[in-house]
Amino acid sequence: MFALLFGIAMALVGKPGERLKGFFDDFNDVIMKLVVILMNLAPYGVFALMAKLFTETGLGMIAGLAKYFFLVLVVLIIHGLVVHPFLLSALARVKPGIFLKKMRDAQLFGFSTASSNATMPITLETVTKRLGVKNSVGSFTVPLGATINMDGTSIMQGVATVFIAQVYGLDLSVGDYLMVILTATLASVGTAGVPGVGLIMLAMVLQQVGLPVEGIGLIIGVDRLLDMTRTAVNVTGDAMVSCVVAKSEGDFDEDVYYDREAGKKLEDL
Numbered sequence: 184m185f186a187l188l189f190g191i192a193m194a195l196v197g198k199p200g201e202r203l204k205g206f207f208d209d210f211n212d213v214i215m216k217l218v219v220i221l222m223n224l225a226p227y228g229v230f231a232l233m234a235k236l237f238t239e240t241g242l243g244m245i246a247g248l249a250k251y252f253f254l255v256l257v258v259l260i261i262h263g264l265v266v267h268p269f270l271l272s273a274l275a276r277v278k279p280g281i282f283l284k285k286m287r288d289a290q291l292f293g294f295s296t297a298s299s300n301a302t303m304p305i306t307l308e309t310v311t312k313r314l315g316v317k318n319s320v321g322s323f324t325v326p327l328g329a330t331i332n333m334d335g336t337s338i339m340q341g342v343a344t345v346f347i348a349q350v351y352g353l354d355l356s357v358g359d360y361l362m363v364i365l366t367a368t369l370a371s372v373g374t375a376g377v378p379g380v381g382l383i384m385l386a387m388v389l390q391q392v393g394l395p396v397e398g399i400g401l402i403i404g405v406d407r408l409l410d411m412t413r414t415a416v417n418v419t420g421d422a423m424v425s426c427v428v429a430k431s432e433g434d435f436d437e438d439v440y441y442d443r444e445a446g447k448k449l450e451d452l
C-alpha cells in the first residue's frame with residue numbers, strides 16, 4: 184500500500200518525482216550488480232558451508248540430502264500427476280488425462296527454463312487455445328497464477344524446513360509445523376516466477392520458526408533440478424485453476440477441450 188501511494192505521489196509531483204525515479208533506477212542497477220557478484224561467490228560459500236557441515240556431521244549427511252531430494256521430487260510428481268488432475272475432475276468435471284496431455288509443452292518449457300514467468304505465454308496459449316478457457320478468464324488467471332500461485336515451491340519450502348531442522352537437531356512442535364505451513368504458503372506467494380527465488384524466500388520460513396538461514400546452503404547444491412520440477416508443477420497449477428475458474432464462470436468451451444470438430448459441434452446442437 185505504501186509503495187502504491189508513494190508511486191502515485193511521485194508521479195504527481197512532477198520534476199522531483201522524475202529525479203527520484205532516476206535515483207531508484209540507478210539504485211536498482213547497483214543492487215542487481217550486487218546480486219550478480221553474490222551469485223558468483225555463492226558456489227564458494229556453499230562449498231565452505233558444506234565442508235564445515237560434513238566435517239561436523241560426517242558423510243552420512245549425503246544420504247540425508249539424497250532423501251530430501253527424492254522426497255521433494257516424489258511429492259512434486261504426486262502433486263502434478265494426482266492432486267491437480269483430481270481437483271480438475273472434481274471441480275471442473277472434465278477428463279483429466281486430456282489436460283495432462285495438452286499441458287505437456289508448457290510443463291516441458293517450465294521444466295527447462297525453471298521460470299513460471301518465462302513460460303507464461305505458452306501456458307496462456309495452451310489454456311485459451313487448447314484447453315478451452317475463454318481469453319477473458321485466461322488472460323487474468325494465468326498471469327496472476329504465474330505471479331502468486333507456486334504450489335510446487337511451497338512443497339519444497341515445507342520439506343526443506345523440516346529437513347534443515349533435522350540436520351541442526353532441532354525439534355519442531357505442532358505449532359511450528361502449522362507456522363511452516365502458513366509461512367511456506369505466504370513465502371511461495373511472494374516468490375517471483377524466476378529460477379531459484381523459492382530458495383531465497385525460504386529464508387523467511389526458516390526465520391519464522393527460529394532456524395538458521397545458513398541452512399539454505401545445505402540444499403542449494405541440489406536445488407536446480409528441484410527448481411525445474413517445481414516450476415513444471417507451478418505452471419500446471421496455474422492452468423488447472425484457470426480451467427476450474429472458467430468452468431465456474433461459464434467461460435469454458437468443452438468442444439475445444441475435447442477437440443470436437445465443427446461437424447460434431449453441429450450434430451451436438
Ligand code: ASP
Nearest residue numbers: 298299336376377380381
Ligand atoms: N522457479 C520457480 C518458478 O518460476 C520459483 C521457485 O520456486 O524458485 O515458478
